[in-house]
Amino acid sequence: MTAIRRAAIVAVGSELLTASRLDTNSLFITEQLNLLGIDVVFKGVIGDEPSELAVAVSAALARVDLLVCCGGLGPTDDDVTRDVVAQVLNRPLAEDEAITARISERFRSRGMQMPAINRRQAMVPAGACVLENPYGTAPGLWLEDAGRVVLLLPGPPRELKPMLVGFVETALKARAAGVPRVRRIVRITGRSESHTEEAVRPLYAEWARAAVPISATILASLGQIELHLSARAGSREAAEAAIDAAAGQVAALMGPDVYSRDGRPLEQVLGEMLAERGLHIAVAESCTGGLLTSRLTDVAGSSRYVEQAVVAYANAAKVALVGVPERLIDEHGAVSEPVAIAMAEGIRTRAEVDVGVGVTGIAGPGGGSADKPVGTVAIAAALGDITRSRVFRFLGEREQIKFQASQAALDMVRRMLM
């Protein structure tokens, strides 16, 4: 048996060749393969064209030890991956009754009858192993051919991810040959990309000389900077330890601007701080329109610290829902620090919680003025007898402004709790 070192990933689907869709599954697949020390040497995207796919599959198999195909396992005529791979490898397809039964049961449990075309998803190439799909009808398949492994995964990420992880941890682990690579993302707020680079640069030389060398890339992302660290070592544990130490160095150097050493999103970091201290939070949001609360409640277990929130979009709602004095709006305008403060303190009092947050701004595209252009957002947070507030000026489209405002609000509370 050949040890697996080199992989190719082929995403199948004509929609991935349009100007509106990207293959994103390959990022997760790459991460998982790297953990076993398998390098991805090629990625391809092919439409639902059997002849094109056949060429790509043959070409990839000539150059790698592992070929991962994702997508094209659905029940329709467009779903050609199963048939093409069976044909290229010269394996006849036969229906696996156990799969048909599972798919049929899946429809029955939702009160529906299995359409006849779903039978195609039960066709299995001779010699292939079936990977069950608890989240959809398309099972995964893997097979060996002349020492190479071919893995077929369904396209939807929620179906693909657990199936791949299961495969990586069992069959693939036994076959992989390489030196594990571990990557980690350190997340930073309050600094630009170049200021992050300047701060971190002194570490680069040290990392390059280390017993387990660390490589680093800085990426600017909406409302934050990401520092991507990568290490390769004889064992996954050694690589993890080296990268832990490197992330710790960055945190020591940059202080509270580093909000996450391990890729956790800001809402989760803040959620854990609130839960640990037994604090409750309530939000009164205007221009973020529910996004801030939605991000807070994206975290599993957030009902421990979120009880309620209000979206006070109209001025009347700001008055009615959180008791913002009308005169404040008249004097300062709805988008102003005094109104944000009144929203934060008002919701804290009304919801009887520890932390109140107020966000009011102009998400655009309309509503801006010379004085308060689109992207102007006032944010306040009230905790104990301290209330902090600030006016921000964000750039971008409506959804980007909403996101950056929610990010700044979460970050303001995080810094108050530090």
Add this chain to the structure above:
Amino acid sequence: MTAIRRAAIVAVGSELLTASRLDTNSLFITEQLNLLGIDVVFKGVIGDEPSELAVAVSAALARVDLLVCCGGLGPTDDDVTRDVVAQVLNRPLAEDEAITARISERFRSRGMQMPAINRRQAMVPAGACVLENPYGTAPGLWLEDAGRVVLLLPGPPRELKPMLVGFVETALKARAAGVPRVRRIVRITGRSESHTEEAVRPLYAEWARAAVPISATILASLGQIELHLSARAGSREAAEAAIDAAAGQVAALMGPDVYSRDGRPLEQVLGEMLAERGLHIAVAESCTGGLLTSRLTDVAGSSRYVEQAVVAYANAAKVALVGVPERLIDEHGAVSEPVAIAMAEGIRTRAEVDVGVGVTGIAGPGGGSADKPVGTVAIAAALGDITRSRVFRFLGEREQIKFQASQAALDMVRRMLM
């Protein structure tokens, strides 16, 4: 000269084979090529490995009329695209003094001397045309070989985009087969992928035979099904007209399950319905945690119909914020149709609006029971003297359940307004 109809895009760079970077240039390139009626039939990503790149370039040239390579035109040893393409096409490289002079001047204008290695960027394969780069040192190159066109572009988007547009509008326009392709997405709720396929299939044969043939792909996406239609015709207008007609046929066949014939998201479709009728909406959401309101307010101009919303996460908040009778919660549980109805009617009354929506459910991962497993969501909508409600059972992770619940709530209101 062969007319150009089929293209491949190859992105070059080892960083594009890591778990944190995607090739996004290909979306822009695809859009530009489609406008000239050129289809992208294959996309690939290759690292800085000359042998791998040579294989990919040769394979692509065997199957397409146009090969676009992006990246790998820099001055360092990692930048291999120029050399590999010259070698595959058997064209000797020679230094173009005019390019050297421009690069040198570019450095001089910034007070620097050109490093010797930048001379590599002035090497041009015999017979190639040079595309000037006003935004960087790497010029683009294009050449013809056996009737095929090979285009080499620099990787940074701000260098690539203007260079590509210039090429598309001049040399490429003259060579393209010139049958523009237009794409459109029809969006559907309330049917599975297979049921959509069964409903639409009778149209396929008709579309294939039509004067302007329509091709179609069905994609399951979270909380909806997408039907991607594509048409090519002698003119862009003819293609648009054919695709309008096809989308109309689908809408006629599937009725209200089609919510968008032109790719508009559900929140926008509903928003336009509300705005047209001058109706206002208010939301009381629990398990969706603000997401439903955030989606409503993602639409520009949504302040015309959204005034306020409440996130009533805790039971006490459901009582306090929208007046759900405690006895209803005691009798039926917080996740129940009666509570969803009380939330919808309660928020409608309190906010004094036309449409009230209530959403209460279990987003998980905790909180489920045998009776009401994770994913159980009760949704109600109140409009005039009609209140509709339904209990859904969604599958997936927490964020997916949130999204599907918000989708079902938007859809329930949309159907009531039809």
